[in-house]
Amino acid sequence: MIDREQVLHVARLARLQLNDQEVETMAGELSKVLEWIEKIEELDLEGVPPTSHVVDVANALRPDVPGPCLPREVALAAAPERTEDGFLVPSPQAV
Amino acid sequence: MIELTAKQAADALEAGEFSSRELFDAYRERAAADELNAYVWLAEEAPEGDGVPLGVKDLFCTEGVPSQSGSRILEGYRPPYTASVVERIGAPLLGKTNQDEFAMGSSNENSAYGPVLNPWDRARVPGGSSGGSAAAVAAGIAPWALGTDTGGSIRQPAALCGIVGLKPTYGAVSRYGMIAFASSLDQAGPLTRDVTDAALLFSKMVGRDERDSTSLEFPEPVRLPSAERLDGIRLGVPGELTGAGIEPGVLDSFNATLKLAEELGASIETCSLPHAPHALSAYYVIAPAEASSNLARYDGVRYGLRRNGERGLVAMYTETRHDGFGPEVKRRILIGTYALSSGYYEAYYGRAQQVRTKIAEDFSSVFENFDFIVTPTAPTVAFELGSKTGDPLAMYLNDYCTVPMSLAGTPAISIPSGLSEGLPVGFQLAGPAFSENRILDAAHALEQAIGFDSGRARS
Numbered sequence: 158m159i160d161r162e163q164v165l166h167v168a169r170l171a172r173l174q175l176n177d178q179e180v181e182t183m184a185g186e187l188s189k190v191l192e193w194i195e196k197i198e199e200l201d202l203e204g205v206p207p208t209s210h211v212v213d214v215a216n217a218l219r220p221d222v223p224g225p226c227l228p229r230e231v232a233l234a235a236a237p238e239r240t241e242d243g244f245l246v247p248s249p250q251a252v
Numbered sequence: 253m254i255e256l257t258a259k260q261a262a263d264a265l266e267a268g269e270f271s272s273r274e275l276f277d278a279y280r281e282r283a284a285a286d287e288l289n290a291y292v293w294l295a296e297e298a299p300e301g302d303g304v305p306l307g308v309k310d311l312f313c314t315e316g317v318p319s320q321s322g323s324r325i326l327e328g329y330r331p332p333y334t335a336s337v338v339e340r341i342g343a344p345l346l347g348k349t350n351q352d353e354f355a356m357g358s359s360n361e362n363s364a365y366g367p368v369l370n371p372w373d374r375a376r377v378p379g380g381s382s383g384g385s386a387a388a389v390a391a392g393i394a395p396w397a398l399g400t401d402t403g404g405s406i407r408q409p410a411a412l413c414g415i416v417g418l419k420p421t422y423g424a425v426s427r428y429g430m431i432a433f434a435s436s437l438d439q440a441g442p443l444t445r446d447v448t449d450a451a452l453l454f455s456k457m458v459g460r461d462e463r464d465s466t467s468l469e470f471p472e473p474v475r476l477p478s479a480e481r482l483d484g485i486r487l488g489v490p491g492e493l494t495g496a497g498i499e500p501g502v503l504d505s506f507n508a509t510l511k512l513a514e515e516l517g518a519s520i521e522t523c524s525l526p527h528a529p530h531a532l533s534a535y536y537v538i539a540p541a542e543a544s545s546n547l548a549r550y551d552g553v554r555y556g557l558r559r560n561g562e563r564g565l566v567a568m569y570t571e572t573r574h575d576g577f578g579p580e581v582k583r584r585i586l587i588g589t590y591a592l593s594s595g596y597y598e599a600y601y602g603r604a605q606q607v608r609t610k611i612a613e614d615f616s617s618v619f620e621n622f623d624f625i626v627t628p629t630a631p632t633v634a635f636e637l638g639s640k641t642g643d644p645l646a647m648y649l650n651d652y653c654t655v656p657m658s659l660a661g662t663p664a665i666s667i668p669s670g671l672s673e674g675l676p677v678g679f680q681l682a683g684p685a686f687s688e689n690r691i692l693d694a695a696h697a698l699e700q701a702i703g704f705d706s707g708r709a710r711s
Binding site for chain 2 (some may be wrong): 170171172174176183186193195196199200206208212215217227231236237238244246249
């Protein structure tokens with residue numbers, strides 16, 4: 158089970174605002190989904206190594222040579238707000 | 253022109269029977285009259301270059317062309333570069349196709365740009381998440397299209413729309429320029445009218461790309477399929493994916509196809525994927541976990557939507573994400589964040605990754621004795637719009653037969669095997685990593701024997 162407080166905690170971690178109705182709905186739905194996910198607890202997985210990736214590659218290295226990258230103007234073109242040469246964000250101090 | 257497959261159209265272009273421009277305009281005109289909501293953006297006129305025009309799922313970045321992954325948070329975003337795979341194919345871009353938001357969904361009802369309708373029955377869903385691509389190909393408003401598959405998002409809509417969909421081996425196709433959902437599972441693949449078209453499009457997609465460090469060189473040239481027989485081919489039917497939960501009409505079509513396979517010379521035996529019943533549970537930890545991390549980038553700073561920039565940085569993040577993401581995306585971000593949070597990581601993510609190991613081992617051991625694993629692609633035919641939107645778990649069960657291959661990273665194709673209640677049924681054929689040539693050959697032999705008529709969806 159996951160309660161309202163846990164939903165709010167996880168939403169804070171995910172930087173996701175939820176209104177009261179959403180918190181209510183999510184608590185119910187997430188509880189059901191988690192209960193169902195917890196079926197994997199039935200399995201005996203003692204000593205089984207985890208698989209994070211199916212492709213058997215170790216290190217993917219490239220030559221340490223500088224290559225072209227996005228020009229600043231192009232990278233900034235889609236910014237909701239910008240300055241001359243950077244992305245503009247609200248102050249972290251503001252209330 | 254519209255009745256030609258993409259391969260036939262390519263041959264006709266080669267022979268000078270009509271021009272690329274004429275072909276493009278014929279499809280452009282049909283697509284502009286589209287009543288299925290299959291496209292979210294349509295080219296205004298034929299671009300430079302020759303070839304058979306291509307529908308491209310919204311989540312592929314296309315330079316200067318809207319690429320929104322079905323999400324409000326990317327509304328109007330025009331990327332500064334094009335996805336490697338779109339570049340490699342090099343076909344004239346016909347349009348961007350609708351999809352579930354960030355590829356999360358099995359019905360295309362999670363798109364911020366409205367649901368797509370199934371051309372076989374407009375009261376029903378086309379499947380998802382590549383629902384726009386599947387519906388467009390089935391309805392003959394695209395000759396072929398590009399989709400992506402994370403847990404079934406190419407194969408399931410292909411099944412529900414009566415077309416062919418191939419999910420390649422993980423690593424066979426570059427992911428560079430695909431708007432990420434779950435990076436260890438996402439693969440691009442073709443949605444086409446027949447198996448030959450799937451092979452032709454796939455042949456243009458494969459290969460190592462230095463911009464995707466997980467991509468690999470395909471070990472052999474991709475061939476156009478020619479097999480008419482299945483002599484000596486051993487098909488394994490996993491009991492776990494062919495019993496309870498599969499609709500009777502779907503099972504009938506599946507069993508009829510097995511009979512055809514036998515007549516073509518294949519041997520058919522039961523096999524076992526003992527951990528397959530746990531695949532969906534593991535998937536719904538792994539995919540949301542990776543998604544919660546991938547979607548952290550949508551913060552209102554560099555592109556897309558921004559809300560309430562005047563109330564401080566954190567409020568800007570949280571309100572932007574609240575307004576920009578739809579309900580299913582929020583649900584998965586929360587599940588993923590929960591599963592990765594302190595105190596729960598081992599119990600959820602750690603265990604799910606161990607289940608993934610067991611599933612991959614199940615596949616390896618079946619492939620010691622069998623050439624392919626066959627199952628129905630989806631447990632049901634296309635369902636009615638709105639019938640599953642209130643129940644996330646019922647929706648997730650659509651991927652019951654497709655998720656195991658995604659976790660194992662193995663290739664699988666869905667081909668239409670017939671109709672049930674007048675709606676298409678998909679037959680899934682899965683093989684070991686990099687066995688696409690053999691899969692395409694076997695699917696081709698079956699396709700000839702099945703003789704599925706897809707004409708009704710284009711009328």
